[in-house]
Amino acid sequence: MNTEVNLAGIKMKNPVTVASGTFGYGREFDELIDLNKLGGIITKGTSLKPRPRK
């Protein structure tokens, strides 16, 4: 079965993603599941350079 999707130009092998704030950067779950099964990972809002909290 072909599960490929195109999300606004982003080609994903399937439409299954993980929501922002539930999955860290993905690597935190590396040992628990095969990340390659996912169509994509949605991270929290992020920035190019580290930005202090306070």
Next chain:
Amino acid sequence: MTQSHGQFINIRVSDGVEPLLRRPISIHNIEGTNIEFIFQVKGKGTNILAEKEVGDKIDILGPLGKGTFKYEGAKNIAIIGGGIGIFPLYELAKEARKTAKVNMYLGFRSKDFVVLEDEYRKVSDKFILTTDDGTYGNKGYAIDFLKEDLKQENIDMIFACGPLPMLKAVQSLAKETKIPCQISLEERMGCGIGVCLGCAVKVNAGDQEIYTHVCKAGPVFDSNIVEI
């Protein structure tokens, strides 16, 4: 369950989504296959938890936290706790006492807030209880009694858990006296397992400042590296 001190469990308080997030509560004591935790009723979640009855089943996730209290090699330790922060210190004292002298300093706001005095006294070699207003025990702050004792006691490790001002004072004291010190931190948590990244805390890693997470790298940290 392996014996680590200072970990917590993340407790599901409702079957539905109201409230959604689990409540992180420290482990107070481990006895065989039983764990004990104590909590203060503060909001919606803890209110629901307080309604549970003996025999009810609850859904817990844990034990959580890689940062635990470590006392190997210590012979004369000081444990200092404030208010409800004293709860995770019990198990540490009970176990550490097998190989070290335990000097316990507990501080509470006033007589009404004093809890578990007898239980903590039993797991201490030296026991000091203070209330800010002097309505019970010694008047003043627990840390001042520790500072006084440091003049003649050779304390080789300090462990602390309690309100932020107390932890900051302990952190300064440890820095000044160069006594190794471990503090247990508290932060509002979402997942409790290091993926929502909500409980971030800044630490010094060499010349770098990075953020790590109280739920995963903590809740116990070396007081010299963490910024509070």
